[in-house]
Amino acid sequence: MIQPGKVAIVILNWNGEKLFPDFLPSIIEHSKGENTEVIVADNGSTDNSLEVLKKDYPEVTLLDLKTNYGFAKGYNVALNQIEADYFVLVNSDVKVTKNWIQPCIQLFENDAKVAAIQPKVLSYKEPGLFEYAGAGGGFIDKFGYPFCRGRILDRVEKDEKQYNNPGEIFWATGACMFVRADVFKASSGLDADFWAHMEEIDLCWRLKNQGFKIIYEPQSVIYHLGGGSLEYGNPRKVYLNFRNNLYMLYKNLPQDKFKRTMFIRMILDGVAAAKFLLGFQWKAFNALFKAHISFYQNLSAVRKKRNALKQLVTTNDHPEIYRKSIMWKFFIQKKTKFSELDFKLK
Structure with missing residues (x-):
């Protein structure tokens, strides 16, 4: 069972109406619990996202931001309005699996120095492969180029359980990041000037410089479509x-x-x-x-x-x-x- 403490699963949506049927039901199904709330923060969508959410997904709490703030500021604005012990930032093109929350929350409960956690990220289109954005945990080289266990530059590996060992990483993907709410807010959240991309690496670097740990937990598994807002190579x-x-x-x-x-x-x-x-x-x-x-x-x-x-x-x-x-x-x-x-x- 999840230890005491509220978990807010927050999906930042922008014109993601077409993604809802394939991804949102899995999050609703596998995130049930008295201490868990699924929230969709709408980032000024111009499609029918708001209407569809109200009509088809009444279990979800809707937060209408009314403006497209971008990924970084959008999450900052949304999370500043949410009270919880743990935030889970989840992309709108992510499918989750059974028991994806518990292992990560347990890590938080066991070690106060753990600030953020990433699950194993596999490809939604090709489930046997790691997915570009996060894979088996993120790292950077000495010149700041990011890569992952399971993904070097644009080359992704098959998941053969070769990276099933949990442990410290350098950055956790923004596609699905568990983070302590108080630490997130104390660090002023994501850098809004980034708009989108690499803001999660910047946040993790800042947290690590302050002595916190970033952890990869392969017992938690998700599937990510990728390129939901901007296609790779755009x-x-x-x-x-x-x-x-x-x-x-x-x-x-x-x-x-x-x-x-x-x-x-x-x-x-x-x-x-x-x-x-x-x-x-x-x-x-x-x-x-x-x-x-x-x-x-x-x-x-x-x-x-x-x-x-x-x-x-x-x-x-x-x-x-x-x-x-x-x-x-x-x-x-x-x-x-x-x-x-x-x-x-x-």
């Missing part, structure tokens, strides 16, 4: 990923690695731009260029955030940061599986 997604990665690095890098890492990232982004040009990927090149322009335009605000966050840091030593280049491993050494990396974890 220029808008490319723009947000490049810009937000720079935001995240600038805010959270330790001082002794700051200048060198930022300098090398600029070079690597230049390499990516050249690759886009040589591949005639004009839209992707333009998105990357705009990402850098936006980063420089907002540098003053990002610098203020970095200076404020410095005061909260208790540790910068994170074994969950891969000390080598994932790009080198993938493109040069052809390492396409997490198990092929020389990555020593606890």
